[in-house]
Amino acid sequence: MASKRSRVPLIIAIIVVIAVVAAGLGYYYYTSKPSPAPTTPTTPKIEKVVIGIVQPLTGNYAIFGQEAVNAAKLVVDIINNELGGVRSLGGAKLDIVVEDAGTSPESARLATEKLISEYHVPIIYGAYISRFTLAMGTVTEQNKVILVTDALVDDLSQQGWMYFFRVAPKASSHGVSAVDFVLDEAKAHNVTIRTAVIINEDSIFGTTVSNGAHLELIKNGVEVLAHISYPYDITDMSPIVDQIKRLNPDIIIAIPYFSDGVLFAKTAKAAGLNPVFIAGAGACGFTDPDSIKAAGDAVLYYTNTYSYNPAKPTDWNQKLVNEFETRYGKMPTEAAGEMFYSIFTIYEALEKAGQMFPNDPLNPDNLRQAFLSLDLNESNSIAAQLYPTGRIKFAPNGDNLYAGTAVLQVQLINGTLTSVVVWPQPQAGVQAIFPRPGT
Amino acid sequence: MTPLDLLVAAGQQVIDGVFLGLFYAIVASGLALIFGVMDIINFAHGDLIMISAYFTWLLSMTLNLDPLFSMLLTLPILFLIGLGIQKGLINPVLGKEPLIQIAVTVGLGFVLQNIALGYFKAEPKGYPAPLFSGGFSLGPFVIYESKLVSAVVSLVVLILLSRFLAKTKLGLAMRAVTDDRASAMLMGINVGRVYLLTFAIGMVLIGVAAGLWMEMGQVTPYLGTSFSLVSWVAVALAGLGSIQGLIISAIIIGVAQSLGSLISPSIQMAVVYLIFFFILWFKPRGLFARR
Numbered sequence: 001m002a003s004k005r006s007r008v009p010l011i012i013a014i015i016v017v018i019a020v021v022a023a024g025l026g027y028y029y030y031t032s033k034p035s036p037a038p039t040t041p042t043t044p045k046i047e048k049v050v051i052g053i054v055q056p057l058t059g060n061y062a063i064f065g066q067e068a069v070n071a072a073k074l075v076v077d078i079i080n081n082e083l084g085g086v087r088s089l090g091g092a093k094l095d096i097v098v099e100d101a102g103t104s105p106e107s108a109r110l111a112t113e114k115l116i117s118e119y120h121v122p123i124i125y126g127a128y129i130s131r132f133t134l135a136m137g138t139v140t141e142q143n144k145v146i147l148v149t150d151a152l153v154d155d156l157s158q159q160g161w162m163y164f165f166r167v168a169p170k171a172s173s174h175g176v177s178a179v180d181f182v183l184d185e186a187k188a189h190n191v192t193i194r195t196a197v198i199i200n201e202d203s204i205f206g207t208t209v210s211n212g213a214h215l216e217l218i219k220n221g222v223e224v225l226a227h228i229s230y231p232y233d234i235t236d237m238s239p240i241v242d243q244i245k246r247l248n249p250d251i252i253i254a255i256p257y258f259s260d261g262v263l264f265a266k267t268a269k270a271a272g273l274n275p276v277f278i279a280g281a282g283a284c285g286f287t288d289p290d291s292i293k294a295a296g297d298a299v300l301y302y303t304n305t306y307s308y309n310p311a312k313p314t315d316w317n318q319k320l321v322n323e324f325e326t327r328y329g330k331m332p333t334e335a336a337g338e339m340f341y342s343i344f345t346i347y348e349a350l351e352k353a354g355q356m357f358p359n360d361p362l363n364p365d366n367l368r369q370a371f372l373s374l375d376l377n378e379s380n381s382i383a384a385q386l387y388p389t390g391r392i393k394f395a396p397n398g399d400n401l402y403a404g405t406a407v408l409q410v411q412l413i414n415g416t417l418t419s420v421v422v423w424p425q426p427q428a429g430v431q432a433i434f435p436r437p438g439t
Numbered sequence: 440m441t442p443l444d445l446l447v448a449a450g451q452q453v454i455d456g457v458f459l460g461l462f463y464a465i466v467a468s469g470l471a472l473i474f475g476v477m478d479i480i481n482f483a484h485g486d487l488i489m490i491s492a493y494f495t496w497l498l499s500m501t502l503n504l505d506p507l508f509s510m511l512l513t514l515p516i517l518f519l520i521g522l523g524i525q526k527g528l529i530n531p532v533l534g535k536e537p538l539i540q541i542a543v544t545v546g547l548g549f550v551l552q553n554i555a556l557g558y559f560k561a562e563p564k565g566y567p568a569p570l571f572s573g574g575f576s577l578g579p580f581v582i583y584e585s586k587l588v589s590a591v592v593s594l595v596v597l598i599l600l601s602r603f604l605a606k607t608k609l610g611l612a613m614r615a616v617t618d619d620r621a622s623a624m625l626m627g628i629n630v631g632r633v634y635l636l637t638f639a640i641g642m643v644l645i646g647v648a649a650g651l652w653m654e655m656g657q658v659t660p661y662l663g664t665s666f667s668l669v670s671w672v673a674v675a676l677a678g679l680g681s682i683q684g685l686i687i688s689a690i691i692i693g694v695a696q697s698l699g700s701l702i703s704p705s706i707q708m709a710v711v712y713l714i715f716f717f718i719l720w721f722k723p724r725g726l727f728a729r730r
Contacts, residue, residue, distance in 0.1 A: 270572055
């Protein structure tokens with residue numbers, strides 16, 4: 001026992017000596033390195049920049065993730081093959097690594113951790129579903145990785161995150177846009193809107209969009225007769241439709257997720273529910289090609305708000321729409337559109353980082369500065385050409401200061417149910433059909 | 440809302456609930472039959488409905504046939520698929536540890552989901568213009584044609600099933616195996632053959648449920664989860680051994696769900712489960728259990 005005690009000071013002394021010697025050698029090595037001679041900035045040579053993509057590829061939300069990944073592949077091919085990669089980084093090619101967000105925030109978090117630990121990605125894009133993105137954000141912030149998101153819930157930009165950017169409009173603005181569109185059209189057609197019913201799927205997304213709509217209705221003096229939430233996997237819409245029928249509102253603002261939108265439209269048609277107008281909000285359901293295929297004329301005259309305008313008549317937008325349709329056989333909708341302009345925004349931020357910080361362009365703080373310095377419009381940017389408002393500039397909280405939506409309506413054009421842009425600027429040769437015929 | 444309005448609203452939900460319940464009865468009938476006769480919980484039940492719904496949709500779109508008619512074409516195919524699944528997957532695990540049976544049927548469900556996701560993608564698929572897509576008024580109530588038709592077809596099929604179990608040789612053999620497998624074997628019943636045909640007939644019932652659903656709604660790769668849950672509740676509530684019991688239990692579930700949505704659609708299934716717990720508190724073997 002005594003001999004053990006006597007060894008302790010000796011061990012401590014040895015550790016101290018080793019530490020002092022190591023520190024001394026380190027100092028000598030550091031100070032003896034020749035200081036770099038001042039030079040003019042040169043183009044850094046980076047072969048590729050890997051962007052991590054986390055999207056729901058399985059589970060109920062896979063419909064969005066699959067479309068987003070398809071869009072990412074298309075955009076990256078164009079950037080690498082037609083634009084020559086990121087020029088300010090010596091022609092660095094973009095590479096994407098896709099991870100499945102799965103069906104829970106936990107699986108999205110694990111996917112994010114994998115991208116950071118295995119692939120050391122400087123930028124991650126994801127994950128469409130807001131609660132998944134919330135879980136991802138804690139990981140990206142801790143690891144100082146830029147997170148560009150296509151999730152829309154307002155709260156995401158209120159977390160105090162430093163490395164977070166969102167080009168797309170936030171959820172509440174979808175609800176506001178849906179109401180503003182209806183009231184604009186009502187005014188233009190001399191229709192008075194006094195009452196409304198709001199229905200929404202009860203996720204954080206649906207709730208946020210519907211709250212935006214609710215406040216906007218109240219602000220404009222429209223009485224909200226009922227605000228009904230329901231689970232997105234609902235299999236029977238008739239109780240909700242029955243209730244709306246009894247309340248007999250002038251308009252219905254609906255925030256579906258997808259399948260529920262088809263079910264609502266079919267049930268409403270069967271019940272003969274025909275208010276002055278039924279406006280969707282939140283970019284899911286009603287007006288996308290798959291909902292039209294599944295619901296048929298039950299969704300005729302329905303509208304929805306989108307974070308992307310596929311009919312925007314800029315050269316780059318038409319090029320991407322055409323190439324997407326050629327490659328995948330369908331029109332790009334919300335998830336693809338958000339991916340289009342977000343990846344091009346990332347590309348333009350990388351160009352900026354290469355120009356601003358040629359010695360360390362992928363440093364997270366430098367990348368952040370590059371994102372914040374972007375001021376994109378249709379004359380200087382491909383991303384802005386793809387964006388509904390044509391402007392992208394980030395606020396310190398990461399939201400786009402010029403965010404905006406487009407409203408699409410299902411109309412019967414040449415005998416075919418077609419989704420067309422009707423607001424804020426209708427596409428060529430089209431105008432909103434308002435109110436619903438027969439009301 | 441006046442008391443009369445409330446009464447009308449409740450009446451409407453009861454009507455919707457009864458129709459929904461009859462549909463749930465056909466949804467749960469395949470599970471009940473297979474569980475009752477073979478003593479195996481088919482965790483892939485909902486996913487088999489989902490994949491059958493895709494078959495119906497595919498035939499409907501290809502042949503431009505209403506789901507009610509294309510469903511009839513799927514039934515022989517599903518019967519054969521049922522024979523295959525029973526022979527290849529279920530038979531080897533019959534009488535084995537419950538954990539192995541659960542793993543096999545859960546695994547089958549996942550495989551079916553992934554096949555659907557890979558082949559049909561995640562977009563909802565529906566028949567855009569079903570024959571019964573309208574509705575009509577009956578006094579102050581709205582009657583949805585598709586729900587009415589599905590309720591009537593469900594009821595007819597379940598009555599036929601009940602007659603089949605009561606009057607045919609195979610039906611009696613199935614009931615005998617349900618009641619006492621060992622005695623049935625001693626009486627010379629070919630239990631293996633009964634199992635084989637039970638699963639195949641269960642698949643036909645699944646096909647009917649899928650076809651009726653496609654008249655009302657649409658299918659995604661994850662449709663099965665909702666139907667699995669409601670089927671288990673219906674079977675547990677009814678207890679084993681009675682088609683009539685299954686129908687009544689499913690109607691209780693349908694009406695509870697519809698009335699629950701009067702409070703809030705977000706809690707309608709919670710209302711169903713509360714009633715389910717309440718009933719099982721007094722009748723732990725189910726309302727109509729024969730054994």
